[in-house]
Amino acid sequence: MWRWFHRLASPPHLYRTAGALTPWFAFAAAILIGYGLVDGLAFAPPDYQQGDAFRIIYVHAPSAWLSLFGYTAMAVAGAIALIWRIKVGYAVAAAAAPIGASFTLSALVTGSLWGRPMWGTYWAWDPRLTSELILLFLYFGVISLRKAFEDPGRGDRASALLGIVGVVNVPIVHFSVYWWNSLHQGGTVMRLGKPEMPGSMLWPLLAMLAGFMCFFGAVLCVRVRAEILTRERQSTWVREVVAA
Amino acid sequence: MIRGGFWAMGGYARFVWPSIGFAVAVLLWNIWSARRHHARALVRVRRAIQMARSEES
Numbered sequence: 001m002w003r004w005f006h007r008l009a010s011p012p013h014l015y016r017t018a019g020a021l022t023p024w025f026a027f028a029a030a031i032l033i034g035y036g037l038v039d040g041l042a043f044a045p046p047d048y049q050q051g052d053a054f055r056i057i058y059v060h061a062p063s064a065w066l067s068l069f070g071y072t073a074m075a076v077a078g079a080i081a082l083i084w085r086i087k088v089g090y091a092v093a094a095a096a097a098p099i100g101a102s103f104t105l106s107a108l109v110t111g112s113l114w115g116r117p118m119w120g121t122y123w124a125w126d127p128r129l130t131s132e133l134i135l136l137f138l139y140f141g142v143i144s145l146r147k148a149f150e151d152p153g154r155g156d157r158a159s160a161l162l163g164i165v166g167v168v169n170v171p172i173v174h175f176s177v178y179w180w181n182s183l184h185q186g187g188t189v190m191r192l193g194k195p196e197m198p199g200s201m202l203w204p205l206l207a208m209l210a211g212f213m214c215f216f217g218a219v220l221c222v223r224v225r226a227e228i229l230t231r232e233r234q235s236t237w238v239r240e241v242v243a244a
Numbered sequence: 245m246i247r248g249g250f251w252a253m254g255g256y257a258r259f260v261w262p263s264i265g266f267a268v269a270v271l272l273w274n275i276w277s278a279r280r281h282h283a284r285a286l287v288r289v290r291r292a293i294q295m296a297r298s299e300e301s
Contacts, residue, residue, distance in 0.1 A: 033271075041264070042250065052254035059267035099274055106270040110263040117259050215271060222278040229285035233292045242289045 009086045012237045015228045018221035025218035032211030040204035047201075056114040058205060062212035063106035067135060068170050070100025070216065074142065075167040078160030088224075090156040091231055093163060094146060095223035099216060101139035108132055119183050127176035128184035135173055138166040152231075 007013050040058035047054035074096040081089025111129065112122045123129065142159045149155035177186050197205065232238045253260040 037264070041260075046254055051256060053256040053259055055253065055260050056263040059263055063267060063270070098277065102270050102274055106267050109266050113259045113263045113266075117256055215274070219274045219278045222282050226278070226282040226285040229282070229289050233285075233289045238289055239293050239296075242286060243293065 009084075009088055011088055011091075011228050011232050011235070012241075014088050014091075015225055015241070018224045018228075022218050022221040022225075025214045025221060029211050029214035029218055032207045032214060034211075036204045036208035036211055040201075040208065044201045044204055045198075050118060053114065053117050054201075056110055058208050060107060060110040060114055061205060062208045063103045063110060064132070065209055066212050066216055067100055067104035067107050067132065068173060069213070070096050070103060071135060071139065071163075072167060072170055073220075074100060075163045075170075078163040082157065082160050082164070087231070088228065090160065091227035092220070092224055093142075093160055094156070095220055095227050097139055097143050097146075097159075097163075099219050099223070101136060101143065103212075103216075104132065104136040104139055108136065115183075124183055126183045127180040128173065128182050131169060131173040131176050135166075135169055138162070138169060142166070 008017065036058060041055055044055070046052045074093045077089045077092035077096065079089075080086050081093065108129070111132075115124070115129075116122050142163050145162055146155040146159040149158065176182060177184050229238060229242070251257060251261075
């Protein structure tokens with residue numbers, strides 16, 4: 001385990017591993033998202049209360065899940081880089097931030113479009129919505145802070161620190177619907193015990209969740225490779241790889 | 245089942261389709277952005293190699 005971890009910390013090894021994983025993640029994402037969208041939009045039965053509006057869940061829930069997963073991944077990578085001085089951690093954190101931010105925006109927009117017919121408003125200062133909006137601002141802060149320093153090393157360290165501090169918002173987003181009175185519904189899939197959905201609705205949702213995770217993996221691999229190339233461009237191995 | 249009113253989404257079409265469209269746009273932006281990021285990184289490395297070669301010569 002530790003040996004694998006140490007090998008992954010080597011930029012050339014991570015560059016090659018990410019390159020090898022990208023097509024597998026991309027293929028799995030295409031299959032899962034394709035199946036999830038077709039089954040969820042065309043074949044799953046309408047909800048007995050929300051009708052066909054509930055189908056927004058097939059893009060909203062995976063986006064919201066990735067917004068939290070992306071932030072946690074970014075914070076963990078930043079922490080690994082800060083604590084063990086593993087430079088590729090900064091590359092992974094830098095690569096994860098824009099992906100996570102884009103899915104946070106997607107969760108907010110799709111949630112807003114779902115809220116209009118169900119709650120009668122596009123936006124409410126509800127605990128879940130507000131904490132998700134704060135998450136988006138945290139992403140913007142982490143991305144901006146990295147670019148705010150002339151010395152890239154200082155930018156990396158400052159943004160990793162902000163990422164770690166901001167991770168406290170992740171459980172707040174997740175548990176806000178239980179801790180406070182909220183318009184937002186509670187967990188449907190990620191809860192203890194049995195999910196509240198019938199299989200005909202649940203399977204396409206699980207496929208979309210898995211598909212979005214694979215998509216995140218594929219895009220993260222491409223971005224990590226780009227970050228490594230930029231950061232290691234003076235290294236001999238990078239020049240050999242690019243020249244080949 | 246695909247119904248005759250599939251595109252109408254039971255009267256919620258103006259909320260469902262923009263949601264799907266926005267999420268798909270985010271997926272496509274991520275692909276485009278990651279590929280552009282990688283292409284730019286390759287250009288930077290090639291430029292660095294060229295500069296090193298010109299300094300050597």
